[in-house]
Amino acid sequence: MHYLVPRSNWLPSFKQSLLLVFFTVAGVVYAQNQLPQTEIKPKDADAVRFAADALEPFGASFASVPPPTADQAKVLIYRVGPKAIGSPANIYIDKRYHASLLRGAYSEFCTLPGQASLLAVLDDAQKMHTGKHAPANPWTFQTGQTLFLKVEETGQLSEVRSEQALRELNSTALQTHTVSRSPRVQECKVLPPPVVQAAAPVPAPAPVPVPVPVVQPIRSEPAPVRPPVPRLYALESDALFDFGKTQLRAKAYNEIEIMAQKLRQDFSKVERIRVVGHSDAIGQPAANIKLSFERAQVVADQLKERGIRPTKGFQIEGEGSRQLIKVNCGNAATPVNKLCHAPNRRVDIVVTGAKR
Numbered sequence: 001m002h003y004l005v006p007r008s009n010w011l012p013s014f015k016q017s018l019l020l021v022f023f024t025v026a027g028v029v030y031a032q033n034q035l036p037q038t039e040i041k042p043k044d045a046d047a048v049r050f051a052a053d054a055l056e057p058f059g060a061s062f063a064s065v066p067p068p069t070a071d072q073a074k075v076l077i078y079r080v081g082p083k084a085i086g087s088p089a090n091i092y093i094d095k096r097y098h099a100s101l102l103r104g105a106y107s108e109f110c111t112l113p114g115q116a117s118l119l120a121v122l123d124d125a126q127k128m129h130t131g132k133h134a135p136a137n138p139w140t141f142q143t144g145q146t147l148f149l150k151v152e153e154t155g156q157l158s159e160v161r162s163e164q165a166l167r168e169l170n171s172t173a174l175q176t177h178t179v180s181r182s183p184r185v186q187e188c189k190v191l192p193p194p195v196v197q198a199a200a201p202v203p204a205p206a207p208v209p210v211p212v213p214v215v216q217p218i219r220s221e222p223a224p225v226r227p228p229v230p231r232l233y234a235l236e237s238d239a240l241f242d243f244g245k246t247q248l249r250a251k252a253y254n255e256i257e258i259m260a261q262k263l264r265q266d267f268s269k270v271e272r273i274r275v276v277g278h279s280d281a282i283g284q285p286a287a288n289i290k291l292s293f294e295r296a297q298v299v300a301d302q303l304k305e306r307g308i309r310p311t312k313g314f315q316i317e318g319e320g321s322r323q324l325i326k327v328n329c330g331n332a333a334t335p336v337n338k339l340c341h342a343p344n345r346r347v348d349i350v351v352t353g354a355k356r
Contacts, residue, residue, distance in 0.1 A: 056176075057085055057102060057105070057175060057176060057177035057325065058083060058102075058104070058105060058173040058174070058175065058176070059173055059174035059175070059176040060173065060174055061172070061173045061174075062106060062169040062170060062171075062172050062173065062174070065108075065146055065166070065169075066188075066190075066191065067144070067146065067191065068110055068143070068144060068145070068146060068188060068189075069144070069188075069189040069190075069191055070143055070144050071112075071143055071189075072110040072111065072112065072143060072144075072186065072188065072189060073110065073111055073112070073113055073141035073142055073143055073144070073145055073146075073147065074108070074109075074110050074145070074146040074147070074188060075108070075109055075110070075111060075141065075146075075147045075149065076106060076107070076108045076146060076147070076148050076149070076165070076169075077091055077099075077101065077106065077107045077108075077118075077120075077149045077150075077151065077157075078101075078105070078106035078107075078148075078149075078150060078151070078165070078168065078169055078172050079101050079102065079103050079104065079105060079106070079150070079151040079172075080103070080104065080150075080168050080171065080172070081103055081104030081171050081172060082103065082104055083102070083103060083104030083105070083172075083173065084102060084103040084104065085102055085324075085325055085326070085327070086326060086327045086328060087103075087122065087123055087326070088100035088101060088102050088124075088325070088326065088343065089101045089120045089121065089122050089124075089151050089155070090120070090121045090124040090129075090131060090132070091107065091118070091119070091120055091151075091157075092118070092119045092120075092121065092131075092132040092136070093116055093117070093118055093180075093182040093184050093185070094116050094117055094182065094184065095117075095119075095132045095133070095136075096132075096181050096182040096183070096184075097132070097180070097181040097182070098180045098181070098182045098185065099175060099178045099180060100178050100325070100343055101120070101151055101175060102175060104171065104172050104173065105172055105173055105174070105175035106169060106172045106173070106174060106175065107174075107175050108174070108188070109180065109185045109186065109187075109188070110185075110186045110187065110188035110189070111141050111184045111185060111186055112141070112184070112186070113141050113142055113143045114140070114141055115138050115139070115140045115141070116138065116139060116141065116184055117136035117137065117138050117139075118136060118137065118139055118149065118157055119131070119132065119134060119136035119137070119157065120151045120155055120156070120157040121134065121155065122153075122155040125326070125329075125339045125340045125341075125342055125343070126339075126340065128339055129339070129342070137157065139159070146162070147159065148160050148161070148162055148164075148165035150165065150168070176232050177232060177234055177325065177348070178234055179233050179234050179235070227352075228271065228352050228353060228354065228355070229352075230274075230350045230351060230352045231266070231350070231351050231352075231355070232348060232349070232350050232351075233259065233262070233263075233348070233349040233350075233351065234346050234347070234348050234349070235255060235256075235259060235299065235346060235347045235348075235349065236342070236345070236346055237277075237278075237279075237295060237345035237346050237347055238342055238345055239251070239252065239255050240252040240255060240256075240295070240299070240347065241295060243338060244283075244291065246291065246294045246295055246298055248298060248302070253302070256299065256302045256303065256306070257306060259303070259349065260303055260306040260307070260308055263303075263308055263349075263351060264308075265356070266351075266355060266356060267351060267353045267354060267355055267356065268353075268354045268355070268356050269311070269353050269354040270308065270309070270310040270311070270351060270352075270353040271310055271311050271312050271352045271353040271354075272310050272311075272312040272313065272314075272315065272351075272352045272353070273300070273303070273308070273310045273313075273314050273315070273349060273350070273351050273352075274314075274315045274317060274348075274349070274350040275296040275297075275299055275300040275303075275314060275315070275316050275317070275347065275348075275349055275350075276296060276317045276318075276319055276347070276348040276349075276350065277291075277292030277293055277294070277295040277296035277299075277317070277318045277319065277347050278292055278319050278320070278321075278323055278344060278345065278346050278347070278348065279291055279292045279319075279320050279321050279344070279345060280321060280324075280329070280338075280341030280344045280345050281321040281324060281329070281331050281341065281344070282331055282332070282333050282337060282338070282341060283331075283333070285320055285321065286320075288320035288321050289318050289319070289320035290318065291318075291320075292318040292319055292320050293316065293317065293318025294318070295318075295347060296316050296317060296318060296347055297316050299347050299349070300314045300316055303349075310351075310353070321344065324344045325343045325344055325346075326340065326341065326343045326344055329341045329344075
């Protein structure tokens with residue numbers, strides 16, 4: 001059944017509704033502009049500071065490729081510049097995450113001999129991180145040999161000759177802001193120095209007696225001790241926390257346990273640990289700084305519970321969205337934007353100490 005509303009009664013009601021909506025929206029906007037901006041001040045200024053220096057995703061510039069040992073193969077994957085932190089290419093080894101390779105960066109690792117499939121996926125966040133299921137090319141790793149793989153801007157991963165690779169690698173730098181999840185990846189062993197066979201001694205002529213001058217001893221200054229170089233590790237926040245939360249997920253405890261074991265394996269003595277939280281750009285900047293700091297505090301507490309005790313303590317920092325790895329993502333809290341910002345949600349662990 002249909003009911004007809006008289007035109008004379010309906011039209012004024014509609015105009016009144018429009019006016020009511022307009023003045024309501026105008027009032028909300030005015031109120032927001034008049035609110036004072038809040039500033040988060042940590043309670044303990046000695047234990048908490050927000051770092052002014054950014055964590056650089058690019059390490060040292062490429063110099064050379066030392067040969068692998070007789071029981072390992074070396075793989076070097078690179079992407080030509082200019083250096084940029086946007087649009088990473090995710091590298092997968094047997095469908096396991098290895099790195100988010102940026103333009104102008106390279107990743108180097110060693111592995112045992114055998115065969116594995118490698119795949120490069122551009123803008124994997126736009127594919128909802130399902131790119132690892134795409135067909136991948138197999139490569140064979142041979143002991144004592146180095147394999148050079150180049151990420152083309154079409155997304156293709158191709159093997160190149162060493163001459164071309166070394167020429168193009170001169171404009172790249174080591175990528176340091178991600179941690180490989182592939183069980184194939186190993187640290188490269190160092191070759192022992194070559195043994196130089198000493199030549200047979202030549203008989204010297206009979207010495208001629210010479211007066212021995214008196215030499216005053218020279219006091220040499222001790223060589224300056226170089227401070228240890230910090231090492232960066234990264235944990236994906238999405239593997240530890242639900243979106244916008246600071247409580248650990250169930251599987252996060254295993255991720256932190258793996259990180260604690262890796263620190264004990266890599267360092268004979270840990271001097272200092274900086275734990276730096278990072279968020280995406282969704283939401284208010286002040287709230288994101290607070291969220292990233294609280295997440296970093298949770299990770300540091302978990303490392304303490306697992307016996308990681310640096311001699312100079314932990315340093316907790318929250319950067320919020322000030323150091324984005326991936327840019328050009330929307331700031332509205334939509335599923336697409338959350339996926340796009342996934343690389344930006346992370347907890348960096350910077351360790352200074354004596355390496356094994």
